[in-house]
Amino acid sequence: MKREADFDELARYTGEWMRGEGPESDIVISTRIRLARNLADFPFIRRCSDEDRLSIERTVRARMESLTDQHWEAAQYVDLEPLSEIDRQLLVERQLISREIAESNGSRAVAFDAAEGYSVMVNEEDHLRIQVMKSGLDVKNTWEQVNRIDNMLEEVILYAFHPRYGYLTACPTNVGTGLRVSVMLHLPALVITEQMDRVFRSMQRINVTVRGLYGEGSQYTGDFYQVSNQVTLGHTEADLLALVGDEVAPKIIEYERKAREALLKNNRDDLHDEVSRAMGILSTARKISSEETMHHLSKIRLGISMGLIDQLDVKVINQLFLQSQSAHLQKLQGRILGTAERHARRASFLQHHLTGKEGLWN
Amino acid sequence: MKCQFCEKPATFHITELTEPAGPQVMHLCEEHAKGFLHKEASPPMTAIASALAKQLSQGSDDLEELDQKECPVCGISFFEFRNSGRLGCPYDYTHFEADLRPLLINVHDKTEHIGKKPTRSAGTADSLARMIGMRREMEEAIEREDYERASEIRDELKAMEDPIAPPANDSDETS
Ligand SMILES: [Zn+2]
Ligand SMILES: [Zn+2]
Numbered sequence: 099m100k101r102e103a104d105f106d107e108l109a110r111y112t113g114e115w116m117r118g119e120g121p122e123s124d125i126v127i128s129t130r131i132r133l134a135r136n137l138a139d140f141p142f143i144r145r146c147s148d149e150d151r152l153s154i155e156r157t158v159r160a161r162m163e164s165l166t167d168q169h170w171e172a173a174q175y176v177d178l179e180p181l182s183e184i185d186r187q188l189l190v191e192r193q194l195i196s197r198e199i200a201e202s203n204g205s206r207a208v209a210f211d212a213a214e215g216y217s218v219m220v221n222e223e224d225h226l227r228i229q230v231m232k233s234g235l236d237v238k239n240t241w242e243q244v245n246r247i248d249n250m251l252e253e254v255i256l257y258a259f260h261p262r263y264g265y266l267t268a269c270p271t272n273v274g275t276g277l278r279v280s281v282m283l284h285l286p287a288l289v290i291t292e293q294m295d296r297v298f299r300s301m302q303r304i305n306v307t308v309r310g311l312y313g314e315g316s317q318y319t320g321d322f323y324q325v326s327n328q329v330t331l332g333h334t335e336a337d338l339l340a341l342v343g344d345e346v347a348p349k350i351i352e353y354e355r356k357a358r359e360a361l362l363k364n365n366r367d368d369l370h371d372e373v374s375r376a377m378g379i380l381s382t383a384r385k386i387s388s389e390e391t392m393h394h395l396s397k398i399r400l401g402i403s404m405g406l407i408d409q410l411d412v413k414v415i416n417q418l419f420l421q422s423q424s425a426h427l428q429k430l431q432g433r434i435l436g437t438a439e440r441h442a443r444r445a446s447f448l449q450h451h452l453t454g455k456e457g458l459w460n
Numbered sequence: 461m462k463c464q465f466c467e468k469p470a471t472f473h474i475t476e477l478t479e480p481a482g483p484q485v486m487h488l489c490e491e492h493a494k495g496f497l498h499k500e501a502s503p504p505m506t507a508i509a510s511a512l513a514k515q516l517s518q519g520s521d522d523l524e525e526l527d528q529k530e531c532p533v534c535g536i537s538f539f540e541f542r543n544s545g546r547l548g549c550p551y552d553y554t555h556f557e558a559d560l561r562p563l564l565i566n567v568h569d570k571t572e573h574i575g576k577k578p579t580r581s582a583g584t585a586d587s588l589a590r591m592i593g594m595r596r597e598m599e600e601a602i603e604r605e606d607y608e609r610a611s612e613i614r615d616e617l618k619a620m621e622d623p624i625a626p627p628a629n630d631s632d633e634t635s
Contacts, residue, residue: 136550139588139595140549141534141592142552145534147599153599258588260550260553261581262572262573263571264577268546270564273568274568331570331571332569332572334574335576
């Protein structure tokens with residue numbers, strides 16, 4: 099395990115999990131699994147003194163450093179407390195840490211391998227939050243990796259575990275397995291055909307949570323939805339993984355595929371027009387917010403998946419999603435930017451990447 | 461419309477589907493929406509709030525009494541837990557066991573873990589509680605610069621963490 103990270107370098111690359119490959123990657127952005135764990139001999143974070151938090155951070159760091167596992171060698175351990183706000187935000191944008199831990203105070207840290215797509219947050223809501231992300235719908239491999247990290251840490255850290263309630267967590271909604279499996283889906287066709295409500299309703303009877311992102315009024319519509327297990331206690335890990343990965347996600351993917359087919363059949367021209375307009379705006383705008391960027395990138399992503407744009411790779415779009423975010427822009431620019439500067443910088447960044455090559459238009 | 465968490469305008473409207481509360485719309489600014497989305501999907505506060513509300517509506521005269529109940533290890537009151545949705549230490553699952561049970565049923569519909577188990581364990585809930593107490597004692601010893609006592613406790617803790625090592629002298633019995 100290394101004790102430093104090069105954030106300028108980090109901003110320049112996308113993680114493996116964003117490469118836009120993997121099963122069902124035309125619809126599924128990523129699979130993420132996290133495990134919540136706590137040390138046996140400390141109070142939970144809420145009742146920790148500053149000394150407790152420091153002591154947890156030091157204990158965990160020392161134990162992690164004692165690991166000789168070859169997969170752990172590339173891990174970088176970063177103390178979040180002395181880190182600049184922009185570097186913390188960079189880690190948030192890469193989903194290596196949560197916004198909560200970025201904005202909290204006191205001793206806290208993260209061990210991560212950006213390329214491998216795993217991170218272990220220290221002193222988040224629980225003492226340890228182990229998470230692994232993979233591109234596409236890949237619950238099996240994601241679980242194998244997170245489970246392996248958990249087993250490895252368990253050898254050097256004594257967890258708070260109760261024979262009846264399982265892994266004990268600060269919030270009772272995570273107790274038991276401490277497991278949350280989340281699949282991030284891109285569902286523009288279901289949104290365009292106004293079928294999301296139906297999907298929501300059909301999911302409500304199952305133990306899953308669906309959450310979506312909407313823009314203001316009718317101006318922007320978010321097309322990204324996350325599906326995850328709602329319960330953590332009283333089921334095996336295998337059952338929870340199967341619920342999301344084998345049952346719910348494939349069903350939603352199937353709905354989205356059908357909606358896309360119907361759109362191509364009935365509204366191909368309208369769709370092509372919309373995708374082309376999105377491309378036009380991102381290629382020519384001089385100022386743009388991240389919200390508007392996301393909206394248009396979503397349409398372009400759909401256009402690529404449906405063969406309406408053929409000289410642009412979905413990988414590039416994923417990269418633009420990541421690097422057009424505020425901290426990434428500023429990191430790539432090498433300085434702090436105000437809001438207006440950011441909007442201008444974002445626009446020229448997008449323009450450069452979308453029009454840098456010839457013949458983007460189909 | 462303003463963001464639910466700050467003064468900035470709410471430009472994102474996130475629909476949260478939770479059982480049993482049903483869909484809930486959250487109005488957030490760009491910053492908070494991002495944090496919200498990147499956070500994992502379970503909204504513990506909504507789940508806990510609705511479960512507790514259910515418990516309350518079932519008429520509990522003893523609520524005031526329950527609110528004052530405190531964990532002997534970490535000192536958290538049930539009132540503080542109700543307000544924050546976060547417990548104070550692993551022993552709370554034992555100390556507030558009967559009080560948490562309806563909530564666990566509400567949230568998970570189950571009360572028994574059947575998944576993965578660690579290969580090592582601290583043993584009983586009581587030994588977990590004792591370890592937290594000992595660590596506190598160790599910090600106090602360090603504070604009053606009684607390093608000898610502090611290192612004694614540290615060794616005891618280490619022995620408790622390592623199931624293979626022989627049990628250390630029980631500080632509860634000797635003190
Ligand atoms: Zn806000
Ligand atoms: Zn407690």
